[in-house]
């Protein structure tokens with residue numbers, strides 16, 4: 001059995017009890033026999049994903065940053081861009097109409113700046129994670145517009161010059177590519193999207209502004225609806241700079257789906273950010289699921305394919321790839337159970353890590 005396969009098996013079973021030294025033997029012999037070859041670069045501690053040809057980011061949890069040294073160390077070592085998993089959402093930043101709370105968000109931004117990381121803001125306007133005062137807001141159109149503009153302006157100005165880009169709008173579209181009837185649309189009409197970009201740009205003209213959504217790789221109508229809407233915004237000179245594709249995808253979604261999503265979105269000429277990547281190995285949600293070595297290899301192939309496709313789009317449009325969370329242990333899919341990320345629960349590199357390196361080779 002090829003030594004690297006032993007390593008895969010050990011990495012898979014690492015947190016399920018495969019003898020550590022066995023993998024160490026596999027690693028050392030591997031290294032002593034032939035210097036680290038490109039297909040085992042992941043074994044080389046000197047290698048890091050923050051040196052990829054484009055920004056490599058993660059959505060981070062501020063509590064974990066404060067309480068888990070290994071979590072913080074992994075961020076410093078492997079990532080060149082950070083997104084707040086929750087600390088910059090409306091509910092967190094604006095818990096009451098006259099109250100803003102920037103504590104956790106500022107902690108993240110200051111940490112990022114101190115460690116040379118870019119910050120991508122997530123998210124100014126979304127119809128989820130809303131504080132009660134907005135859900136119960138009583139007012140006419142001018143009152144809603146004033147509240148809407150004040151939130152965007154206050155937040156963007158607070159982070160001006162420290163946050164490089166924003167998901168101005170998150171998850172506004174439905175599966176048929178139409179604008180959902182969110183609380184913002186109900187009170188401000190479909191133009192709430194145009195207004196959000198105009199207010200954000202006015203507050204920080206240097207920040208790159210994105211429309212972010214999921215499912216670009218899952219079906220044509222959603223993707224085509226988003227692209228058509230973005231082209232219409234551009235035609236109206238609305239200051240939009242990029243499209244964020246979340247890519248909460250699965251190991252077997254398939255190359256053609258990922259290819260269409262990445263190439264058709266890049267064909268708009270706008271910046272492209274794969275903003276919330278994770279690749280599920282248990283998309284069906286089988287209870288008690290433990291990934292097989294074969295499934296983990298398929299996941300590595302999927303990471304390789306997506307990074308390869310992304311690396312082929314024009315450099316000037318590459319805003320980067322951000323994974324949603326860092327390790328399988330802090331993934332929002334952990335309880336499914338799932339193991340969707342390049343690092344396992346022990347902060348160890350999985351074959352997916354090698355897949356990423358092979359993808360940009």
Ligand code: G3I
Pocket residue numbers: 085086089128129170246276332
């Ligand atoms: O902070 C409160 C805490 O005070 C309270 O005790 C606790 C119990 O209710 O809730 C905590 O808030 C939770 C928050 O995460 C912070 O942990 C919210 O209930 C929970 O809904 C929220 O879940 C986040 C979810 O977005 C909704 O905002 C997930 O962590 C986050 O991974 C997920 O991320 C989304 C992206 O923003 C958009 N795309 C999909 C992605 C995954 O769902």
